[in-house]
Amino acid sequence: MMPDPGAPAVALPAHAGPASGDRATPNYRLLGLLALGHLVIDTNQGSLPALLPYLKAALGLTYTATGVIVLMANITSSLIQPLFGFLADKTARRWLLPLSVFLSSLGIALSGVAPSYYAVLALVMVSGFGIAAYHPEGYRTATQVAGDRKATGVSIFSTGGNIGIAVGPPFITLLLTGLGMPGTLGMLLPGLLVAALLMAVLPGLSRPLPARAQGATLAPKTMVGAMSLLVLVVSIRSWTQLGFTTYMPFYYLEVLKGDPRMVGTLLAIFLGAGAAGTLIAGPISDRVGHRRYMVSVFFLAAPLAVAFLLVSGVWTFVLLAVLGFVLVSTFTVAVVLGQAYMPRNLGMASGLIVGFAIGAGGVGATALGWVADHWGLSSALWISALMPILGCAVSLTLPEPRSR
Numbered sequence: 001m002m003p004d005p006g007a008p009a010v011a012l013p014a015h016a017g018p019a020s021g022d023r024a025t026p027n028y029r030l031l032g033l034l035a036l037g038h039l040v041i042d043t044n045q046g047s048l049p050a051l052l053p054y055l056k057a058a059l060g061l062t063y064t065a066t067g068v069i070v071l072m073a074n075i076t077s078s079l080i081q082p083l084f085g086f087l088a089d090k091t092a093r094r095w096l097l098p099l100s101v102f103l104s105s106l107g108i109a110l111s112g113v114a115p116s117y118y119a120v121l122a123l124v125m126v127s128g129f130g131i132a133a134y135h136p137e138g139y140r141t142a143t144q145v146a147g148d149r150k151a152t153g154v155s156i157f158s159t160g161g162n163i164g165i166a167v168g169p170p171f172i173t174l175l176l177t178g179l180g181m182p183g184t185l186g187m188l189l190p191g192l193l194v195a196a197l198l199m200a201v202l203p204g205l206s207r208p209l210p211a212r213a214q215g216a217t218l219a220p221k222t223m224v225g226a227m228s229l230l231v232l233v234v235s236i237r238s239w240t241q242l243g244f245t246t247y248m249p250f251y252y253l254e255v256l257k258g259d260p261r262m263v264g265t266l267l268a269i270f271l272g273a274g275a276a277g278t279l280i281a282g283p284i285s286d287r288v289g290h291r292r293y294m295v296s297v298f299f300l301a302a303p304l305a306v307a308f309l310l311v312s313g314v315w316t317f318v319l320l321a322v323l324g325f326v327l328v329s330t331f332t333v334a335v336v337l338g339q340a341y342m343p344r345n346l347g348m349a350s351g352l353i354v355g356f357a358i359g360a361g362g363v364g365a366t367a368l369g370w371v372a373d374h375w376g377l378s379s380a381l382w383i384s385a386l387m388p389i390l391g392c393a394v395s396l397t398l399p400e401p402r403s404r
Helices: 028-059 063-079 081-090 096-111 116-145 150-179 181-203 211-215 224-252 259-287 290-310 314-328 332-341 345-377 377-395
Strands: none
Touching: 028 063, 028 116, 028 150, 028 181, 028 377, 063 081, 063 116, 063 181, 063 224, 063 259, 063 314, 081 224, 081 345, 096 116, 096 211, 116 150, 116 224, 116 345, 116 377, 150 181, 150 332, 211 290, 224 290, 224 332, 224 345, 259 290, 259 314, 259 332, 290 314, 290 332, 290 377, 314 332, 332 345
């Protein structure tokens, strides 16, 4: 086989690369910094839903105009990620890491003081481009510094993002309630600090790998059919996850007659348990196999989701936590499996899984809204709960990745 044409033109210091004759261990310090950048990126992404009501009131927007803000954010932050992945595979662009953290923070920070609706759209798109640029390069770099424990390393990186998604809404709400619309400027500080830290390590990231380690990377060809199936599997999982995060609060209030003050707690439990599951899933899937782990999780998710719809009281919170832990834990494993299917195009694989497949899952959430309008909220959630059965069936057809 020929050496991997997707191997980066710039790589890591020798101590972070594979060790000759030994199993390479993850570079936890660098993984931690990448995860910190991921946390800031997804804090900005997660803060937008909480910012929308304030923008709507400040600019006198309609619901349709507010929805266009969300659409522009999704297009720029998710659906174009494969393009950034393609560029990352052509040549490593480590400078995108600090720049994207800065841009994601700048767009959200200035949106609160934007003079017009169109200025808000432009700023949201700036933030979205930063979010889209960070993920493929970040996942690619995390994979390369994870040694032989790919899922473990990528799970550390992914956990930063999951924590950021959960932290974003309360963080920007705190700024807005305390300082008004100019409070969004506070989002710029974490971005500047972490961008500076990432800039500081760029010289180390620019050192080439030793020729021996670089030439040892032999990658098989892309498994196009397997990758297509995996994108479908992740889209199905995203349908379920977004279905629950979008409509579960309404279900809790309208069907279970729950306390409105507990809605934020419900989302925090689901997403927080998911962040823990992401971190724990890495070492487990490294031991049992990534494909086997994916199948097992889908096998468990449907009974847990159905049980959530059949209980009330404290069991609602317990089962929601377990469901979030199990369902969201596939996030890391899907990225690693996708990179195994596309070993010559690690950035493209990350963009397809993290951006396109999850963005496509958002279409499912929109369809579920139509179901809720016509057949009731419970129907939409029952569809979400049963979707993992289809995911399990499709995941059973996933082949094992080819060996290097």
